[in-house]
Amino acid sequence: MNPQSPAGGASAPGRDISTDVAVIGGGIIGHGIAWEARQSGRSVVIIDDAPGTGASWAAAGMLAPVSELHYQEEELLELMLHSSGLWPAFAAGLEGQEADSSRSDSGYLTASTLAVGADAADRRALADLRSVQQASGLTVEALTVREARGREPLLSPGISCAFDIPADHQVDPRRLLARIAEALAGSAVRERAAGLLWEDGRVTGVSLAGGGTINAGETIVANGLGAGALGGLPAGLKLPLRPVYGDILRLRVPAYLQPLVTSTVRGLVHGVPVYIVPRQDGTVVIGATQREDALSDEGTAGAGTAGAGPETAGLEHGTPAHAAISAGGVYQLLRDAQVLVPAVAELELLEATARARPGTPDNAPLLGRVSDAGTGRHIGRDIEGLIIATGFFRHGVLLTPAAASICRQLMDGDADPRWAAFRPDRFSNLSAATATPATPVGTVTIDPNKETA
Numbered sequence: 001m002n003p004q005s006p007a008g009g010a011s012a013p014g015r016d017i018s019t020d021v022a023v024i025g026g027g028i029i030g031h032g033i034a035w036e037a038r039q040s041g042r043s044v045v046i047i048d049d050a051p052g053t054g055a056s057w058a059a060a061g062m063l064a065p066v067s068e069l070h071y072q073e074e075e076l077l078e079l080m081l082h083s084s085g086l087w088p089a090f091a092a093g094l095e096g097q098e099a100d101s102s103r104s105d106s107g108y109l110t111a112s113t114l115a116v117g118a119d120a121a122d123r124r125a126l127a128d129l130r131s132v133q134q135a136s137g138l139t140v141e142a143l144t145v146r147e148a149r150g151r152e153p154l155l156s157p158g159i160s161c162a163f164d165i166p167a168d169h170q171v172d173p174r175r176l177l178a179r180i181a182e183a184l185a186g187s188a189v190r191e192r193a194a195g196l197l198w199e200d201g202r203v204t205g206v207s208l209a210g211g212g213t214i215n216a217g218e219t220i221v222a223n224g225l226g227a228g229a230l231g232g233l234p235a236g237l238k239l240p241l242r243p244v245y246g247d248i249l250r251l252r253v254p255a256y257l258q259p260l261v262t263s264t265v266r267g268l269v270h271g272v273p274v275y276i277v278p279r280q281d282g283t284v285v286i287g288a289t290q291r292e293d294a295l296s297d298e299g300t301a302g303a304g305t306a307g308a309g310p311e312t313a314g315l316e317h318g319t320p321a322h323a324a325i326s327a328g329g330v331y332q333l334l335r336d337a338q339v340l341v342p343a344v345a346e347l348e349l350l351e352a353t354a355r356a357r358p359g360t361p362d363n364a365p366l367l368g369r370v371s372d373a374g375t376g377r378h379i380g381r382d383i384e385g386l387i388i389a390t391g392f393f394r395h396g397v398l399l400t401p402a403a404a405s406i407c408r409q410l411m412d413g414d415a416d417p418r419w420a421a422f423r424p425d426r427f428s429n430l431s432a433a434t435a436t437p438a439t440p441v442g443t444v445t446i447d448p449n450k451e452t453a
């Protein structure tokens, strides 16, 4: 179970590595899965030429199964609640301490969330949502504006309503990712994956764009929006991912306004959602817009992060996760946040960032193994050695512990049938013999069986 592990956190071009688990993609999902795999005693590598710079770099880190409830997404709610329940142990495991301490390495905080409305229509909308939340057995308590302002004195006296949501918490995704990367020191391969390697109908690892291979017992495809572009994907498998862009801001709160708010404030302002998330370092995050246009016809040149950004947030990276920042989006966020907390006008704007969420047609992740029916080989069995974990859309941070534990169960041969609804092949007609083989990339070894599909 413990073949050669990479050392030094980078692979030389052309080098071959063997490991139990190869994770393609070093976002929050890839890191969470790698961490869990390592906890299970497996050796792990994470392959990413720019780890942590995708959607995970922008995420606000709200762990909000209750606030994120949407109509007709019952299965997703179950997964979100499951993951929310895993968060305390996941955070504690990373930090080696009590997870609900007031300060943690990953910025994990269990303070409840406040939902507030600006006008009478917002009050009605939030009250309607509360009825749906309560019908699903979720706890949402109405507060008077006076009670809400007793907890958060800088809230505007003009808000129309307030609700306490005790189960919605938060983490700081950048700190979380850094903490996991530190715990997995030596596992990073700073390269781009070109595609999957195959042998006798099973996936046996990853070919690297710069040359070289990673031979692995299990390969996890966790590279967000880049998943569909990998070479050697199973024949007929459709990964219907689409970028859903979001602008988000980070601001410094001056000492005389500290703390601006103590809990996450999620607002509805004349029908438009906005949130303010306090960080342990005295900054706040204000987010986030949701738009499906990339703004710029010229790709991502000059786009991505204004202000502080990751050294590796190269604009040449070329993934659709990196996006132009919308001026209208920034205006809207600042305008609406000030309606809820007027003192936002006195903060120092540190950073504006835009990234793309990996969206799917049903807003749920593509998570699990894939049927080999499209290969024409065994019909009806899952392809060995391959797990897909992408399409986490608005909930990737919340769902990280669930994704990690589901992948571990799959690797242990102990799949939980509750999560079959998220199979990554649910949009593919894999029984169709007409399935088109994916295009090979680089040095990918294509399984000859898939050509028959």
Ligand SMILES: Cc1cc2nc3c(=O)[nH]c(=O)nc-3n(C[C@H](O)[C@H](O)[C@H](O)COP(=O)(O)OP(=O)(O)OC[C@H]3O[C@@H](n4cnc5c(N)ncnc54)[C@H](O)[C@@H]3O)c2cc1C
Residues within 6 Å of the ligand: 024, 025, 026, 027, 028, 029, 030, 047, 048, 049, 050, 051, 052, 053, 054, 055, 056, 057, 058, 059, 060, 061, 062, 063, 191, 192, 193, 194, 222, 223, 224, 225, 226, 227, 245, 246, 247, 248, 287, 288, 289, 319, 321, 354, 355, 356, 357, 358, 389, 390, 391, 392, 393, 394, 395, 396, 397, 398, 399
């Ligand atoms: C503005 C905004 C706010 C958000 N707020 C929240 C929130 O409050 N709570 C929440 O739960 N979620 C939130 N999300 C959603 C969350 O950020 C995503 O669901 C999550 O980050 C997805 O993680 P990921 O690891 O799958 O993808 P990513 O973070 O995009 O990581 C994918 C990685 O794959 C790498 N990659 C791509 N192609 C290759 C390749 N061929 N080889 C190697 N590596 C490759 C990239 O470099 C990248 O590092 C937010 C998203 C946005 C944009």
